[in-house]
Amino acid sequence: MISVTPPNSDTPPTETIVARIRANAAAHPDQVALVCGADTLTWGVFDKRINQVANTLLDIGLRKGDNIAILSANSIPYAELFMGILRAGGCVTPLSSMASSDALKKMLTDCDAKAIFVAEQYLGLLDDFIADLPLIRYAIDFEKSGFADYETTLGNASISDPMISIGMLDPFNLIYSSGTTGTPKGILHNHWMRAAQMERVSPNGYDDNAQTLLSTPLYSNTTIVSFLPTLFGGSTVHLMPKFDARTYLQIIEREKITHAMLVPVQYKRIMDVPDFDEFDLSSMRIKFSTSAPLRADVKADVLARFPGKLIEYYGLTEGGGVTVLVADDNPDKLHTVGQLAPGNDIRLIDQFGVEVPAGEVGEICGRGPTMMAGYYGRDDLTTEYIWHNDAGEVYFRSGDMGSFDPDGFLVLSDRKKDMIISGGLNIYANDLELVLLEDSDVTDAAVIGVPSEAWGETPLGLIVLREGSARTATDILTQANTRLGKSQRLVGIEVRDSLPRSTIGKILKKELRVPYWEKEIS
CATH class of the missing domain: 3.30.300.30 (ANL, C-terminal domain)
Incomplete structure (x- = not known):
């Protein structure tokens, strides 16, 4: 498989997320790590259940890098599985609940999953083919022949840490880019890529008793880039299985939420809640937006009425170039997605792969500290995705069109295919x-x-x-x-x-x- 080396390869991150989670649990076992509805889990209990997941997988013969699939709404077991798979040396493969039955079959076949953990509400998506695949099946919240019960299985597993050695180049997660139609592409991230993202933990206050509310699904990179920093920082993740604008505001007020990751459609629905201004949202410190451009008028409304900083990220699940817009500091740039993040570079190219003149629209090609290892098992697709500058350096082609304004702020035009x-x-x-x-x-x-x-x-x-x-x-x-x-x-x-x-x-x-x-x- 083609291996993409990030620009900072001479100074790689030194601590894996697995190691930091272990250290956080030892440092404050009685603090709350996870909240989902009325359910809570302390760091100490979280750590033991992570061990039980890891030992369950090792008991079935998991080898380092094996893919373990999850199909579920956000829940505490989902978080346990995510971290337990990593602690066992496996690769987390979260599946989209928006995918068709046919697409899910392709994903599971493509990644040769060792096992799958399924929630009852999505069982129907697997019924037509699951018995034909050679993988071990676990039921998270139901009983069914052919599926091992999650709680019973964990109860039989050791709570001791297996202490599997994890390397920075070992697989971390496999995220499939196609959730509805077409042939799925597996985007492979390694521990290096995810550890490099943890540089934003302290600057964004994730390590200062943060209370992060997540309502987008854990199979999405949008959610993961806030989920992981919160846990890495030793703070608390609040999970919503399903988004509802009014409920979201109620949770912020009740739980004194400090951090939020939302996508543009959620911001619009939240700001349109008729009595939005009646909620006490004063605990909010930072709100993030990503996955699609947030409209300038919505940004302006958020700045005017929703407490806390508003930060928009532009980037791809595959990684590469990242831009950041701190909206509070740049009220005249709300039509943009910000400036280059530290250590990142973006070039704009025409249809022939030639860089366009300053100010003109071109396809966005990015390079940065956080880049995927490649498309899983598809060196051909990985090669197509790469553009090289004159120095031979690797950039990822985004498929997005854009231009830089005179101040270096990126203005998006469209998806190339759109x-x-x-x-x-x-x-x-x-x-x-x-x-x-x-x-x-x-x-x-x-x-x-x-x-x-x-x-x-x-x-x-x-x-x-x-x-x-x-x-x-x-x-x-x-x-x-x-x-x-x-x-x-x-x-x-x-x-x-x-x-x-x-x-x-x-x-x-x-x-x-x-x-x-x-x-x-x-």
Whole structure:
């Protein structure tokens, strides 16, 4: 397998997350490590259960680097499994609950999972094929023939630390990039990559009795990049199995939450809670946003009404270049995703792989201390993903288009694959979506390319209207097109009740495009 070496290879991180978790439990065993609803777990008990998970896996013959799958909503057992797999020397393979049954089968076959731990609510996704796969099956919260009971199994395992030696280049986790359709790609991270991310623990206050509230799923890198620093810092993780805006605010107020990781759609729903201003959110220190660009108007609303700093990260699950926007310090840059994080570099290239002139839009290629080891078992895909500069250094191609403003802030244009080519001209859907969202009656919007006999493809707007709005699609279309350039104008507007999104809030444009390419719109 191709191995991608980060730029800081001469000064690698020195402490694994596994070692720090062990040390934190020894240092303050009576402090609370995990909270999920009414359930809590102290660091001391957490550590013992981590050992029991690790010893269970070693007892079934786990070898270093074996993949262990989890399919569950956020829960305390999920956190135990995550850390227990690592302590045994295994590779955590969290599976998307948004994936189809067919995609899950491909994932489990691709990674040759040694075992899988399943929650009852997702058992139906596995029923058609699970008996045909040669893996050991564990039931987290139900009883079923062919599945070993989680609690019973842990009760029979030793609470002693197996003290497996963990190296920085050993596999840490395998995250599959496709959760809905298509062929899944396994993104492999090693302990080095994850340990390098822990440099942000102290600067962000994760080691200062932080109370971090997480409501996005633990199979997502969005969640993991806040989950791990909180535990590394010896603080407390609060897990929500399912997001609800009002409940989220209630938990912040009741538990005195200090840190939050949210995706843009969650920020919008939280800020739209009618009595938002009645909640006591004064405990909040830092709120993070990632996974998709947070709209400038939503950022402004968060800055005005939601206590604590607002920090937006731009980056990829694969790693590479990272930018950071500290919104409080840059109120005039809310339309951007910030400046390069320390130790990171981003180059913008054209379709031929040549760097574009300053100020022009190009595909974002990034290089930094946190880079994936590669796509699991797919050296061909890893090679396609890499761009080399003139010095031969490795950069990851993001598939995103963007430009740097004169102050070095990155402005995103669109996903390369979502760019619409109409009559030979490039149209960035994001530019059109921003115009639609400036309309006070439009609460959500997506622009996709649909077939056109005259132009090859042309942009179509799909919108969700504010509740109670009497506006028509024709009215919205007319207003938007008066503000768009001639080559950008929308062929039409369709009003929807909602737009399909992943569990981390990304609009599923591939899903939206499918019906239109079965017919032709001129």
